[in-house]
Amino acid sequence: MKEFSNDIDKILFTEQQLYKRVKELAEEINNYYKGEPIIAVFVLKGSAFFASDLIRWLNMHVSMEFMSVSSYGQETISSGKLTIKKDIDSDVRGKRVLIIEDIIDTGITLSTLKREFEKRGAEDIKVVTMLSKPSRRMVDFQADFTGFEVPDVFVVGYGLDYADKYRNLPYIASLKKHVYEKKD
Ligand code: IMP
Ligand code: MG
16 A cells, blocks of 8 residues: 655644634635625635635635636746636626635736636635745735745645645645655
């Protein structure tokens, strides 16, 4: 049997720390919306656990929407091109949209995604991210609500993946070097 616990370098945020921070974020978000209904956009797949944990603490009506996007390479900074692999089902015109992301790295994905919702005529667009790596930004982008800032290390768990693995870890951790160096 191949256990993946051997691949974990350091646990950065435990289950308990995540639970506590998610509740605090929900409180900030509740204070902002003051009971007004929102559309919560889960940015798949990474934000799935975070988003579902977060929205259960929100005290307004929340409709759930799922979206899967990618933005490739540096050329997207100028072109602002967003590839939508799976789109949401509802019309956001005149609505309040809360985009829920796992991690903001270069900032390219979120800045283009936010622009997309502006184009679609959303009345208010806010972004909440579980993690942010400020030192990696290539475009000027800041989330409205941020769980934790992390240094420039590759992290996995609680939805975050490396090659589509490790998403199901209950904590967030960095990976050992050998994981990147081996092939399978
Ligand atoms: P960016 O902000 O456009 O560079 O893209 C952020 C996306 O890259 C996230 O939604 C993740 O899917 C992925 N990503 C960036 N850093 C990490 C990491 O440390 N672990 C796992 N995924 C990451
Ligand atoms: Mg992502």
